[in-house]
Amino acid sequence: xxxxxxxxxxxxxxxxxAETYTPLTAHEATVEANRCLxxxxxxxxxxxxxxxxxxxxxRKISTGNLRGSAxxxxxxxxxxxxxxxxxxxxxLCEGACVLNAEEKPIQIGRLQRYxxxxxxxxxxxxxxxxxxxxxxxxxxGSGPAGLSAAAELAKLGHAVTLLEKRELGGGxxxxxxxxxxxxxxxSLREVEAVRALGxxxxxxxxxxxxxDLDALLADHGAVVLAVGLGAVPAMGMPGEEHVTDxxxxxxxxxxxxxxxxxxxxxxxxxxxNTAIDAATIARRHGADVTMVYRRTxxxxxxxxxxxxxxxxxxxRYQFLTQPVRVVTEGDRVTGLECVKMVLxxxxxxxxxSPRPLPGGGFVIPCDQVITAIGQEKPALAVELGLxxxxxxxxxxxxxxxxxxxxxxxxxCVRVRGTASTVMAVQxxxxxxxxxxxxxxxxxxxxx
Numbered sequence: 001x002x003x004x005x006x007x008x009x010x011x012x013x014x015x016x017x018a019e020t021y022t023p024l025t026a027h028e029a030t031v032e033a034n035r036c037l038x039x040x041x042x043x044x045x046x047x048x049x050x051x052x053x054x055x056x057x058x059r060k061i062s063t064g065n066l067r068g069s070a071x072x073x074x075x076x077x078x079x080x081x082x083x084x085x086x087x088x089x090x091x092l093c094e095g096a097c098v099l100n101a102e103e104k105p106i107q108i109g110r111l112q113r114y115x116x117x118x119x120x121x122x123x124x125x126x127x128x129x130x131x132x133x134x135x136x137x138x139x140x141g142s143g144p145a146g147l148s149a150a151a152e153l154a155k156l157g158h159a160v161t162l163l164e165k166r167e168l169g170g171g172x173x174x175x176x177x178x179x180x181x182x183x184x185x186x187s188l189r190e191v192e193a194v195r196a197l198g199x200x201x202x203x204x205x206x207x208x209x210x211x212d213l214d215a216l217l218a219d220h221g222a223v224v225l226a227v228g229l230g231a232v233p234a235m236g237m238p239g240e241e242h243v244t245d246x247x248x249x250x251x252x253x254x255x256x257x258x259x260x261x262x263x264x265x266x267x268x269x270x271x272x273n274t275a276i277d278a279a280t281i282a283r284r285h286g287a288d289v290t291m292v293y294r295r296t297x298x299x300x301x302x303x304x305x306x307x308x309x310x311x312x313x314x315x316r317y318q319f320l321t322q323p324v325r326v327v328t329e330g331d332r333v334t335g336l337e338c339v340k341m342v343l344x345x346x347x348x349x350x351x352x353s354p355r356p357l358p359g360g361g362f363v364i365p366c367d368q369v370i371t372a373i374g375q376e377k378p379a380l381a382v383e384l385g386l387x388x389x390x391x392x393x394x395x396x397x398x399x400x401x402x403x404x405x406x407x408x409x410x411x412c413v414r415v416r417g418t419a420s421t422v423m424a425v426q427x428x429x430x431x432x433x434x435x436x437x438x439x440x441x442x443x444x445x446x447x
Contacts (some may be wrong), residue, residue: 050426077204127197136160138219140223144425146224165205207227248396271291282368296343320342351435389415
């Protein structure tokens with residue numbers, strides 16, 4: 001499916017920190033909501049991993065009931081503000097909209113943002129903590145899976161302590177999603193909404209050993225691990241010490257934008273969504289940007305609409321190209337040496353494996369190299385003694401790990417499927433429901 005070009009994307013170098021899509025006005029939201037057919041057994045609802053009742057929330061917007069609309073959204077997805085901005089709606093709800101066959105689909109993501117922002121910008125809290133149950137849970141990691149689990153557990157009446165190793169809560173929503181898609185204040189509002197449910201959010205608190213985990217299990221009835229993934233892996237090529245980490249680059253653009261260093265000619269290694277985000281930041285700062293990928297357009301892990309967005313930004317792609325060395329003069333980057341590739345038989349990922357063509361290499365002139373080739377698997381899982389599946393934390397259908405009373409969700413368990421915010425939110429809901437059931441069974445067993 002071809003994604004529409006964002007109608008109001010600023011030209012490169014202009015309005016750097018504005019969201020790509022401007023908020024809908026009241027009139028625009030009402031007109032768009034009234035286009036909805038409110039389908040019975042709506043395919044958009046089926047396509048949403050968190051099963052938001054999309055026709056109902058849109059109908060409430062059409063009648064001016066924004067508080068009711070937001071409640072419908074947030075009951076199913078406590079991170080509805082983040083997901084309205086970062087979900088691949090073209091692949092999910094909007095991609096399933098029946099109006100695709102006739103005209104353009106309903107702008108479900110923008111309508112969701114309109115309703116959720118209405119209450120969150122005003123500090124309206126739609127939910128209250130449940131009646132105290134006497135049970136407590138520790139949640140490790142305050143990204144989407146952790147926040148979702150904490151919110152659902154608090155609404156059920158359980159005492160929740162949320163531990164975050166960074167200074168700010170929100171995980172990748174705060175640190176790893178570029179401001180064009182989600183400003184920092186949006187994710188921090190969701191952290192505050194969890195606090196308003198009575199969750200004890202403790203930042204600068206890291207769990208790094210089995211002893212730490214055992215201490216949490218001694219103090220709480222259950223533990224949820226929502227620890228995400230590791231750093232961008234090393235490529236093992238000469239000159240790599242001069243490379244900029246893509247995740248760090250994105251983080252700096254959000255929390256220390258005034259000191260962000262951006263070259264004039266930038267090469268970005270990778271072709272996933274994070275690589276496109278890093279390239280977009282550099283482009284918006286006026287850089288000439290080339291993305292380097294060893295396979296072809298067909299094998300990219302980025303969503304199609306993200307790829308087209310990057311092309312619209314003026315970002316160039318160099319496919320079938322493998323970086324082999326960062327070229328430097330002293331401490332200054334001057335280029336990226338590469339070799340041309342050809343695709344062979346499929347590898348373990350199911351994609352054709354690239355191999356170098358005979359002949360010499362060539363150099364892409366640049367003064368900054370950014371790498372965004374995925375993230376390492378969660379190293380903490382080994383430290384904690386957890387069972388693994390292909391390097392990720394192994395969980396059963398109830399999100400329980402190999403250690404009793406320890407649950408996990410989010411990217412750290414994403415062995416299959418695409419890692420995404422909305423899937424992490426659903427993991428958090430599943431873990432919370434399973435823990436609630438564990439507590440109920442324990443009470444029943446004790447009479």
